[in-house]
Amino acid sequence: MKSKPLFQEHLKKYKGHYGIGAALLSISCLVQLIIPLLLGHFTDLIESMTVTKREIIGIACWIAGIGLLSAFFRSISRIYLFRLARLLEMQVRRKLFMKWESLSAEYFNRQRIGDLMSHAVNDLNIMRDVGMTGVFAAIEAAVLIAVAIFAMAGSVHVGLTLIVLLPLPALTYLAYRFRTRIQDRTTMVQEAIGGLTSRVQEFCAGIRVVKAYAQERAEMKKFQEENARNVETNRLLIEANSSFSALSQAIVGLSYLLSVVFGGLLVMKGGISLGQFVAFNTYLTMLISPVENLGKVINVFQRGKAVDERLRHVLDTAPEVADEEDTLPMEEIEGRIECRHLSFRYPDHKQHVLEDINLSVPPGGSLAIVGKVGSGKTTLVQLLLRLYNPPEGTIFIDGRDIRGIPLQRLRQSVGFVPQEHMLFSTTIGQNIAFDPQHYSGEQISEAAKIAQVHDNIVAFPRQFETALGERGVSLSGGQRQRVSIARAVIKKPSILVFDDSLSAVDTETEERILRNLKKMMKGRTTIITSHRLSAIRHADEIIVMDHGRIVERGNHASLMKEGGLYASIYEKQTMNRAMEG
Ligand SMILES: Nc1ncnc2c1ncn2[C@@H]1O[C@H](COP(=O)(O)OP(=O)(O)OP(=O)(O)O)[C@@H](O)[C@H]1O
Known part of the structure; x- marks a missing residue:
């Protein structure tokens, strides 16, 4: 309307x-x-x-x-x-x-x-x-x-x-x-202001890349163009x-x-x-x-x-992902996940990025998704969170079509650690307790321990009260990653999804995080996508994706035995680690 x-x-x-x-x-x-x-x-x-x-x-x-x-x-x-x-x-x-x-x-x-x-x-x-x-x-x-x-x-x-x-x-x-x-x-003026603001925002966000690639002049030229357009439309x-x-x-x-x-x-x-x-x-x-x-x-x-x-x-823009009028309430989510012949293409795109995906994870089970860059791993986990709408009858959680699960319930039940670690300019504690539910200092501290970032935080003078972002401290890539892991685990969700979220930590820290998680996630479902196979080798099931399709599946031992894509990537990575070590 x-x-x-x-x-x-x-x-x-x-x-x-x-x-x-x-x-x-x-x-x-x-x-x-x-x-x-x-x-x-x-x-x-x-x-x-x-x-x-x-x-x-x-x-x-x-x-x-x-x-x-x-x-x-x-x-x-x-x-x-x-x-x-x-x-x-x-x-x-x-x-x-x-x-x-x-x-x-x-x-x-x-x-x-x-x-x-x-x-x-x-x-x-x-x-x-x-x-x-x-x-x-x-x-x-x-x-x-x-x-x-x-x-x-x-x-x-x-x-x-x-x-x-x-x-x-x-x-x-x-x-x-x-x-x-x-x-x-x-x-025209309002659009020009929008363009100018975008340019400034992009320049500030990408300042390190601009400098590293000596793009100051080119950026200045683009800025001048937007600036001139702004002046001209105002004129x-x-x-x-x-x-x-x-x-x-x-x-x-x-x-x-x-x-x-x-x-x-x-x-x-x-x-x-x-x-x-x-x-x-x-x-x-x-x-x-x-x-x-x-x-x-x-x-x-x-x-x-x-x-x-x-x-x-x-x-008047209609939300693409929203609860239907006849969506029935749902109590708790246990964590059984199923994909049945899931094929998906992004809105306004012709090409399918996922083709005929079939998988099933029991409550408390763990699934790892590996594959080359662009093979569709992130798309698959985003669909499990219903950040996009999958076709009806293709994804089921606890046996109910995901399109019929109240969004609030679904998102409360999933702890998601995305690839890009967005932290807000509040305190570290508030970044971890980023949930409608209230958490005590002890729970925040516990989550930070599981994510292996507790020691880093308490080393700051104001500890969990340390402000981040503008006029606050900057965290390293690895620390940011672990704060966002803590944000997901504090919810103690039924389903925990890591989208290549352990890439910025070393293998030892990764091992410790996974060990802690294992204890905490007992009885909860875990889905991990990763480029580093060492992070996922303990998963109950591993699927290997290529061009949007599952090309291999099994556990670490069976996949190694198969000697396919998984085995070749694993061997390459082990060799690289040995050479580096
Ligand atoms: N919002 C989007 N709109 C259109 N196409 C997209 C969008 N996001 C991703 N794609 C395309 O979908 C395909 C799968 O991307 P996806 O991010 O799922 O791969 P991935 O396996 O997670 O890659 P990576 O390992 O780099 O994270 C790619 O071809 C990508 O270009």
Whole structure:
């Protein structure tokens, strides 16, 4: 289902609050409109030479008092309406984040980080601007224009008012002409910001590679291109905005000119008094700013519309991996895994990366998946976590099709150690206890011991409280790997999946980790993919993959006896180790 325009929805939901804000602002505008009448009266008194010093002070005090009262209501309404705009920003950002959390890994593969950041930051700034500048100026313009015109016609001269208002409909035409141009250019600017953010993000993340390959110049060139695109798109937007502003000001200026010429003639003919002429022009001056602002308001709303569409495009993305409506709850997962004729290709790809995979792991059993680079090992374990959707009827856990297992239950029951060891910029302890469940310090420490990283952590002055990432310490590749192993084992999951997760530790540490795991994983299912065969030789079953197919299967002894691919890789690795040792 397509979502409704975000701003309109917000307006509808908080219509009462917007009503109060609009009422407060209207009071401020109405109070302000008394000032021209006082000025007109004052001018007539001066012209008639009948004014006393006391009256002058009295009128000045009234003008000051009314000005203050108007400013008071204006500032309250501003606080009120701006708070609503902040609320809109916060709610849309929350929606956006919740949507991202529901989307599959594939969605993020297809997106540039810069574009996502541009949605979360720049698009929402524009959205907030719609709520702040847009709504505030629109209400002010509507009230001031309506009431000032009424006052000009009612208290001064209908004919003069009509003449002066004659050019103003041209503003509507102008807004119509500029509408698409401003919207399109806003989209271009937001996309350019996304591109620039992506470039900076990629450069910072890949700084070591850039330096190692002396790619600074090439990177600078790419950055310059994005930077220039950003400047150019902004230039185009400013050009459209400025032309729109200049033309609307010219229209307003024409009104002013008509007022001076025809108003002056009327005063000379005695049609209106000098005081009325002054009041009329003061009203017109009051009108100029909101009418000019009206141009800005239209501009802000047009930019807001472009952003609203961009954001809704994200919010309307359907999650590829989600619970079906008829998904039944599931108590505990025991850990029996089965693949039946599993063939898989990535969304939007023609080629199958897994072909007719059949396997069965009993609860508490261990399965090792080995094979050449790109043979499909990671794909297979990601399907077991349902990071992608396998075809129905191909993967079963505890006898239930994985597509019918509640995602929350499935993911709570699997401890996954991925190839890339993503640690968050919190403390080491929080990185280990990264689970909805609460863990005690003792449990965190225990998990770190199993993962063989406890000694490293306690060597830091703040131990488990040590902050990681930005402005925190950096861990070595091996330490990061072991912290993410600790993160998986602390859950004591029914199924533990290691995707080539022991590659950055030496063989001795690897042995110790596996020994500890064996104790802890008694009765739980373990799946390990690895390039290093020494890490998996104790597994109950080993499958060897090549080009997405299982080409050999058995245990270490039977595979060695077979003398196939497994045996040849194992011998090569043993020889290499012997030569290195
Ligand atoms: N998100 C994706 N979209 C499309 N194709 C993908 C995606 N991820 C992997 N592939 C392709 O699927 C095939 C299997 O990749 P996979 O990562 O499963 O292999 P692997 O055996 O784990 O490799 P490695 O040992 O390098 O980790 C490769 O040809 C790869 O290019």
